[in-house]
Amino acid sequence: MRTRDVLLGVDELPRHEAVRLLMLATGRTRPDVLLGFDVTPVEREAFASFVERRRSNEPLQYIEGIVAFGPVELQVELRVDDRVLIPRPETEYLFEQVVEIVDNPGVIIDLCTGSGNLALALKAAFPTAEVYAVELSPDAADVARENAIHNNLDVDVLVGDLFGPLPGELMGTVDLVVSNPPYLARHELVDLPRDVLAEPEMALIAGETGDEVLAKIADGAYQWLAPGGVVACEISEFQGLRAAVLFDRYDASIVEDLTGRVRYVIGSRGFE
Numbered sequence: 001m002r003t004r005d006v007l008l009g010v011d012e013l014p015r016h017e018a019v020r021l022l023m024l025a026t027g028r029t030r031p032d033v034l035l036g037f038d039v040t041p042v043e044r045e046a047f048a049s050f051v052e053r054r055r056s057n058e059p060l061q062y063i064e065g066i067v068a069f070g071p072v073e074l075q076v077e078l079r080v081d082d083r084v085l086i087p088r089p090e091t092e093y094l095f096e097q098v099v100e101i102v103d104n105p106g107v108i109i110d111l112c113t114g115s116g117n118l119a120l121a122l123k124a125a126f127p128t129a130e131v132y133a134v135e136l137s138p139d140a141a142d143v144a145r146e147n148a149i150h151n152n153l154d155v156d157v158l159v160g161d162l163f164g165p166l167p168g169e170l171m172g173t174v175d176l177v178v179s180n181p182p183y184l185a186r187h188e189l190v191d192l193p194r195d196v197l198a199e200p201e202m203a204l205i206a207g208e209t210g211d212e213v214l215a216k217i218a219d220g221a222y223q224w225l226a227p228g229g230v231v232a233c234e235i236s237e238f239q240g241l242r243a244a245v246l247f248d249r250y251d252a253s254i255v256e257d258l259t260g261r262v263r264y265v266i267g268s269r270g271f272e
Helices: 003-008 015-026 030-035 041-055 060-064 089-101 117-125 138-150 186-191 212-224 240-246
Strands: 066-069 076-079 107-111 130-135 156-159 174-179 205-207 225-234 253-256 262-268
Touching: 003 015, 003 030, 015 030, 015 041, 015 060, 041 060, 060 066, 066 089, 066 117, 076 117, 076 138, 089 117, 089 174, 089 225, 089 262, 107 117, 117 130, 117 138, 117 174, 130 138, 138 156, 174 212, 186 205, 205 212, 212 225, 212 240, 240 253, 240 262
Parallel strands: 107 130, 107 174, 130 156, 174 225
Antiparallel strands: 066 076, 225 262, 253 262
Protein backbone atom coordinates (compact mmCIF):
# COMPACT_ATOMS: atom_id res chain seq x y z
CA MET A 1 0.00 0.00 0.00
CA ARG A 2 1.37 3.44 -0.95
CA THR A 3 1.76 6.25 1.56
CA ARG A 4 -1.04 8.27 -0.06
CA ASP A 5 -3.53 5.46 0.51
CA VAL A 6 -2.35 4.94 4.09
CA LEU A 7 -2.80 8.64 4.88
CA LEU A 8 -6.25 8.77 3.25
CA GLY A 9 -7.44 6.23 5.79
CA VAL A 10 -6.78 8.63 8.69
CA ASP A 11 -9.06 11.56 7.90
CA GLU A 12 -9.87 12.23 11.58
CA LEU A 13 -6.34 13.53 12.28
CA PRO A 14 -4.83 16.71 10.82
CA ARG A 15 -2.77 15.73 7.80
CA HIS A 16 0.48 17.10 9.22
CA GLU A 17 0.04 14.88 12.29
CA ALA A 18 -0.70 11.81 10.19
CA VAL A 19 2.41 12.51 8.10
CA ARG A 20 4.57 12.77 11.23
CA LEU A 21 3.18 9.51 12.59
CA LEU A 22 3.85 7.76 9.30
CA MET A 23 7.41 9.12 9.35
CA LEU A 24 7.77 7.66 12.85
CA ALA A 25 6.33 4.29 11.83
CA THR A 26 8.54 3.95 8.76
CA GLY A 27 11.70 5.79 9.78
CA ARG A 28 11.49 7.79 6.56
CA THR A 29 11.71 11.54 5.97
CA ARG A 30 8.84 13.91 5.25
CA PRO A 31 9.81 14.26 1.57
CA ASP A 32 9.85 10.46 1.30
CA VAL A 33 6.34 10.23 2.73
CA LEU A 34 4.98 12.98 0.51
CA LEU A 35 6.63 11.62 -2.65
CA GLY A 36 5.34 8.16 -1.82
CA PHE A 37 6.62 4.64 -1.29
CA ASP A 38 5.24 1.22 -0.47
CA VAL A 39 4.42 0.85 3.22
CA THR A 40 5.02 -2.64 4.59
CA PRO A 41 2.43 -4.48 6.70
CA VAL A 42 4.66 -4.13 9.78
CA GLU A 43 4.94 -0.38 9.19
CA ARG A 44 1.17 -0.08 8.68
CA GLU A 45 0.59 -1.90 11.97
CA ALA A 46 2.97 0.47 13.79
CA PHE A 47 1.28 3.46 12.15
CA ALA A 48 -2.17 2.24 13.21
CA SER A 49 -0.93 1.89 16.78
CA PHE A 50 0.40 5.47 16.79
CA VAL A 51 -2.84 6.78 15.28
CA GLU A 52 -4.90 5.06 17.97
CA ARG A 53 -2.75 6.64 20.69
CA ARG A 54 -3.27 10.06 19.12
CA ARG A 55 -7.01 9.44 18.87
CA SER A 56 -6.93 8.83 22.62
CA ASN A 57 -5.54 12.38 23.04
CA GLU A 58 -1.99 11.34 23.83
CA PRO A 59 0.17 14.32 22.80
CA LEU A 60 1.91 13.88 19.48
CA GLN A 61 5.27 14.74 21.08
CA TYR A 62 4.91 11.91 23.62
CA ILE A 63 4.26 9.45 20.80
CA GLU A 64 7.29 10.68 18.86
CA GLY A 65 9.34 10.78 22.06
CA ILE A 66 11.69 13.52 20.87
CA VAL A 67 11.40 17.33 20.75
CA ALA A 68 14.00 19.72 19.34
CA PHE A 69 14.48 22.89 21.39
CA GLY A 70 16.28 26.11 20.52
CA PRO A 71 17.67 27.69 17.36
CA VAL A 72 19.50 25.36 14.98
CA GLU A 73 22.99 26.43 16.01
CA LEU A 74 22.25 25.77 19.69
CA GLN A 75 19.56 23.12 19.36
CA VAL A 76 19.21 20.36 21.91
CA GLU A 77 17.31 17.13 21.34
CA LEU A 78 14.99 16.28 24.23
CA ARG A 79 13.41 12.99 25.09
CA VAL A 80 9.92 13.63 26.43
CA ASP A 81 7.19 11.48 27.92
CA ASP A 82 4.32 11.86 30.37
CA ARG A 83 6.73 12.67 33.22
CA VAL A 84 7.41 16.15 31.83
CA LEU A 85 5.79 19.17 30.24
CA ILE A 86 6.25 19.37 26.48
CA PRO A 87 8.63 22.24 25.58
CA ARG A 88 6.89 24.91 23.53
CA PRO A 89 7.91 27.73 21.15
CA GLU A 90 7.06 30.35 23.78
CA THR A 91 9.77 28.94 26.03
CA GLU A 92 12.23 28.89 23.11
CA TYR A 93 11.61 32.62 22.76
CA LEU A 94 12.34 33.12 26.46
CA PHE A 95 15.65 31.32 25.90
CA GLU A 96 16.46 33.54 22.90
CA GLN A 97 15.78 36.69 24.89
CA VAL A 98 17.95 35.81 27.88
CA VAL A 99 20.83 34.78 25.60
CA GLU A 100 20.75 38.29 24.17
CA ILE A 101 20.53 39.95 27.59
CA VAL A 102 23.09 38.00 29.61
CA ASP A 103 26.79 38.41 28.81
CA ASN A 104 29.03 35.41 29.56
CA PRO A 105 27.26 34.24 32.74
CA GLY A 106 29.24 32.24 35.28
CA VAL A 107 26.32 30.67 37.14
CA ILE A 108 22.84 29.88 35.77
CA ILE A 109 19.86 28.43 37.64
CA ASP A 110 16.83 26.95 35.88
CA LEU A 111 13.91 26.45 38.25
CA CYS A 112 11.08 23.97 37.45
CA THR A 113 13.33 22.50 34.78
CA GLY A 114 11.05 19.67 33.62
CA SER A 115 12.75 18.03 30.64
CA GLY A 116 15.75 20.30 31.18
CA ASN A 117 15.09 22.26 27.99
CA LEU A 118 16.11 25.71 29.25
CA ALA A 119 19.04 24.49 31.33
CA LEU A 120 20.48 22.39 28.52
CA ALA A 121 20.02 25.02 25.83
CA LEU A 122 21.66 27.61 28.09
CA LYS A 123 24.58 25.27 28.75
CA ALA A 124 24.96 24.85 24.98
CA ALA A 125 24.92 28.64 24.60
CA PHE A 126 27.33 29.27 27.50
CA PRO A 127 29.61 26.19 27.74
CA THR A 128 31.76 27.60 30.56
CA ALA A 129 28.82 28.42 32.84
CA GLU A 130 27.88 26.34 35.87
CA VAL A 131 24.27 25.38 35.21
CA TYR A 132 21.93 24.06 37.90
CA ALA A 133 18.52 22.64 36.98
CA VAL A 134 16.04 22.32 39.86
CA GLU A 135 12.91 20.17 39.69
CA LEU A 136 10.34 19.26 42.35
CA SER A 137 9.30 16.01 40.65
CA PRO A 138 11.89 13.22 40.97
CA ASP A 139 10.46 11.59 37.84
CA ALA A 140 10.87 14.78 35.80
CA ALA A 141 14.38 15.24 37.20
CA ASP A 142 15.24 11.77 35.89
CA VAL A 143 14.18 12.88 32.41
CA ALA A 144 16.32 16.03 32.69
CA ARG A 145 19.34 13.90 33.66
CA GLU A 146 18.70 11.54 30.75
CA ASN A 147 18.56 14.53 28.40
CA ALA A 148 21.78 15.97 29.80
CA ILE A 149 23.53 12.67 29.07
CA HIS A 150 21.87 12.38 25.65
CA ASN A 151 23.14 15.85 24.68
CA ASN A 152 26.52 15.43 26.38
CA LEU A 153 25.98 18.59 28.43
CA ASP A 154 27.20 19.01 32.00
CA VAL A 155 24.18 20.27 33.94
CA ASP A 156 23.69 19.59 37.65
CA VAL A 157 20.09 18.40 38.13
CA LEU A 158 18.80 18.81 41.69
CA VAL A 159 15.53 17.59 43.20
CA GLY A 160 13.63 19.95 45.48
CA ASP A 161 11.45 23.03 45.74
CA LEU A 162 12.87 26.03 43.88
CA PHE A 163 15.97 27.41 45.64
CA GLY A 164 15.86 24.82 48.43
CA PRO A 165 18.34 22.23 47.10
CA LEU A 166 20.91 24.73 45.76
CA PRO A 167 24.37 24.86 47.36
CA GLY A 168 24.44 27.73 49.85
CA GLU A 169 27.74 29.04 48.50
CA LEU A 170 25.95 30.09 45.30
CA MET A 171 23.98 32.74 47.17
CA GLY A 172 24.78 36.17 45.75
CA THR A 173 26.77 34.77 42.81
CA VAL A 174 24.11 33.79 40.26
CA ASP A 175 24.08 35.65 36.94
CA LEU A 176 20.79 34.26 35.63
CA VAL A 177 17.69 32.74 37.20
CA VAL A 178 15.32 31.47 34.55
CA SER A 179 12.07 29.52 34.86
CA ASN A 180 9.03 28.24 33.04
CA PRO A 181 7.10 27.54 36.23
CA PRO A 182 3.54 26.28 36.71
CA TYR A 183 1.41 29.40 36.28
CA LEU A 184 -2.20 28.27 35.84
CA ALA A 185 -4.90 28.53 38.50
CA ARG A 186 -6.68 25.34 39.46
CA HIS A 187 -9.99 26.52 38.01
CA GLU A 188 -8.33 26.90 34.59
CA LEU A 189 -7.76 23.16 34.38
CA VAL A 190 -11.26 22.55 33.00
CA ASP A 191 -10.58 24.81 30.02
CA LEU A 192 -7.44 23.04 28.85
CA PRO A 193 -7.45 20.89 25.70
CA ARG A 194 -7.62 17.17 26.38
CA ASP A 195 -4.12 16.47 25.10
CA VAL A 196 -2.69 19.17 27.41
CA LEU A 197 -4.44 17.42 30.29
CA ALA A 198 -2.22 14.42 29.54
CA GLU A 199 0.79 16.45 30.71
CA PRO A 200 1.77 16.48 34.42
CA GLU A 201 -0.67 18.56 36.41
CA MET A 202 2.05 19.74 38.79
CA ALA A 203 3.87 21.29 35.83
CA LEU A 204 0.75 23.24 34.85
CA ILE A 205 -1.11 24.21 38.01
CA ALA A 206 0.50 26.55 40.54
CA GLY A 207 -2.40 26.65 42.98
CA GLU A 208 -5.69 28.41 43.52
CA THR A 209 -4.62 31.73 41.99
CA GLY A 210 -1.90 30.64 39.53
CA ASP A 211 0.80 33.02 40.77
CA GLU A 212 1.97 31.03 43.78
CA VAL A 213 5.21 29.76 42.25
CA LEU A 214 5.97 33.09 40.58
CA ALA A 215 5.60 34.79 43.95
CA LYS A 216 8.10 32.39 45.53
CA ILE A 217 10.60 32.97 42.73
CA ALA A 218 10.22 36.73 43.04
CA ASP A 219 10.70 36.53 46.80
CA GLY A 220 13.71 34.23 46.69
CA ALA A 221 15.70 35.16 43.60
CA TYR A 222 17.08 38.45 44.92
CA GLN A 223 19.38 36.90 47.52
CA TRP A 224 20.75 34.39 45.01
CA LEU A 225 21.45 36.85 42.22
CA ALA A 226 24.76 38.65 41.89
CA PRO A 227 24.54 42.44 41.44
CA GLY A 228 23.29 42.93 37.89
CA GLY A 229 22.03 39.34 37.73
CA VAL A 230 18.93 38.69 35.61
CA VAL A 231 15.71 36.90 36.51
CA ALA A 232 13.40 35.83 33.67
CA CYS A 233 10.18 33.81 33.89
CA GLU A 234 7.46 32.69 31.55
CA ILE A 235 4.01 33.76 32.75
CA SER A 236 0.36 33.50 31.77
CA GLU A 237 -0.96 36.07 29.31
CA PHE A 238 -3.28 37.23 32.11
CA GLN A 239 -0.56 37.74 34.74
CA GLY A 240 1.26 40.81 33.42
CA LEU A 241 0.03 43.28 36.03
CA ARG A 242 0.48 40.83 38.89
CA ALA A 243 3.97 39.84 37.72
CA ALA A 244 4.99 43.49 37.48
CA VAL A 245 4.03 43.92 41.15
CA LEU A 246 5.72 40.70 42.27
CA PHE A 247 8.99 41.59 40.49
CA ASP A 248 8.89 45.32 41.23
CA ARG A 249 12.21 45.27 43.13
CA TYR A 250 13.89 43.93 39.98
CA ASP A 251 12.74 46.91 37.86
CA ALA A 252 11.10 44.26 35.70
CA SER A 253 9.64 44.54 32.22
CA ILE A 254 6.62 42.60 31.00
CA VAL A 255 7.43 41.22 27.55
CA GLU A 256 5.16 39.87 24.82
CA ASP A 257 5.72 36.70 22.83
CA LEU A 258 5.86 36.55 19.03
CA THR A 259 2.04 36.51 18.84
CA GLY A 260 1.76 39.76 20.79
CA ARG A 261 0.53 38.15 24.02
CA VAL A 262 1.98 38.96 27.42
CA ARG A 263 4.22 36.01 28.23
CA TYR A 264 7.37 36.94 30.22
CA VAL A 265 8.63 38.95 33.16
CA ILE A 266 12.30 39.94 32.94
CA GLY A 267 14.23 42.01 35.47
CA SER A 268 17.54 42.25 37.27
CA ARG A 269 19.08 42.87 40.67
CA GLY A 270 20.57 46.33 40.96
CA PHE A 271 24.19 47.16 41.72
CA GLU A 272 23.45 48.88 45.04
